Amino acid sequence: MIEADILCLSPIFRGISSTELEKLFSQIHYQHRTYQKNNLIIASGEICDRLLIIQRGNVKAEMNDYSGKTIKIEDIEAPRPLATAFLFGKENRFPVTVSANTEVEIVSIPKAEFVKLLQMNSLILNNYLNTISTRAQFLSKRLKFLSFKTIKQKIAHYLLEMAGDRLQTVEIQQSQEQLAEMFGVTRPSLARTLSEMNHEGLIETQRRFIKIVDKNRMNQLLKSDEK
Amino acid sequence: MIEADILCLSPIFRGISSTELEKLFSQIHYQHRTYQKNNLIIASGEICDRLLIIQRGNVKAEMNDYSGKTIKIEDIEAPRPLATAFLFGKENRFPVTVSANTEVEIVSIPKAEFVKLLQMNSLILNNYLNTISTRAQFLSKRLKFLSFKTIKQKIAHYLLEMAGDRLQTVEIQQSQEQLAEMFGVTRPSLARTLSEMNHEGLIETQRRFIKIVDKNRMNQLLKSDEK
DNA sequence: ACTTGTTTGTAACATTTGATACAAATCTAC
């Protein structure tokens, strides 16, 4: 049986009352499966034709790299869904292997039945559309960020974004180490570039506080890759 | 008035007959707007709360870089939709400016009305879900590709992907120039790396034909960034 | 076969970034 009071906390069913969710589930076909610890739930390459929602326990997603070795991607726990990115679209195979970290209960909704659900309830439809759209927007942003070639450009982009229109001084929340990882560069390289920009009069750094001195030239740094 | 026989060629209405589409449109509210050549259709930063579909003519999307200069992103022509990526999700503002290349007719469907449409017709729902999912999958793939640091890794990844399980020899469709652009590197750098891999016995290059000689070592190249 | 334009291979040098190491500054717990 499904436990509606748990599932309604899932991003996809957010805002639905548990009684209403039960009613909705009574109108569709779905399966309920239990997996023992360490059991395989999804094999990499398997076709994704149903939505899986973890009702209890947590699972790990691993990816096979080219040499066959597996790398852990992430842990996913109840009540999160499993297949949102591959249920629709051209790529319908799981790129990852999913297995149970603990004893796990999973609710499995065939694609066609899930579509019914989307049509029956506009809140679920909105939730689902928001989920995958937000993901696409995140990826797009990340891609744009990576499109800046030099560290200087990445810093400029980051600072200008953080500062917005009015602020002059930005306080970095993370450590330089974390910032460097987000930028995909090494920590000393980031520090060196910050120091250079400081000497060039673009910014003034003081530990975690960075003041944007010459906004115009910062902008031009980003402009220069249009050539 | 909408011209159903044109709109049903749009990715979102694919597979719907024009008579059925007319019937569906008769059940929702929408607007029909005409823009003269060079007129502004969407200002960057504007909130996206409706789906726009070009019924006639074509438009250009431009992005303001930080220094205020505009860069042309793409041309979009009838009968393609305009706002699929920003209608849902957290980021509901257009990052681009859209203006008319020719005289343009646009059908504008408020978000809430479009949701009705999705609920009334499962084909449209599937089309739309496929559109945004495919986009997310494309972005994800691109991001993975860019996550490979060295040119050698990018080449290895590309070749192994192209070759699949059986092929040994890959024929490059694009020119080296285009390939380099896709990789985000310069053409001479790409050529140099190909040449290096040739000398190392990983591949054998012959103009546009590349033979994978040592698949194992190619795989290990990709594995090495897990450290 | 010849000319012309395009694509590819290669070289020399400059620039950027990574790797490593270490000192200085800051923070934290006691």
Add this chain to the structure above:
DNA sequence: GTAGATTTGTATCAAATGTTACAAACAAGT
């Protein structure tokens, strides 16, 4: 305040890539 841990600033050297330039190979039309 002090000791120890963490974070930040900086230097040196190596590796990867960009830049520029040019020659060789190829493609297409005449």
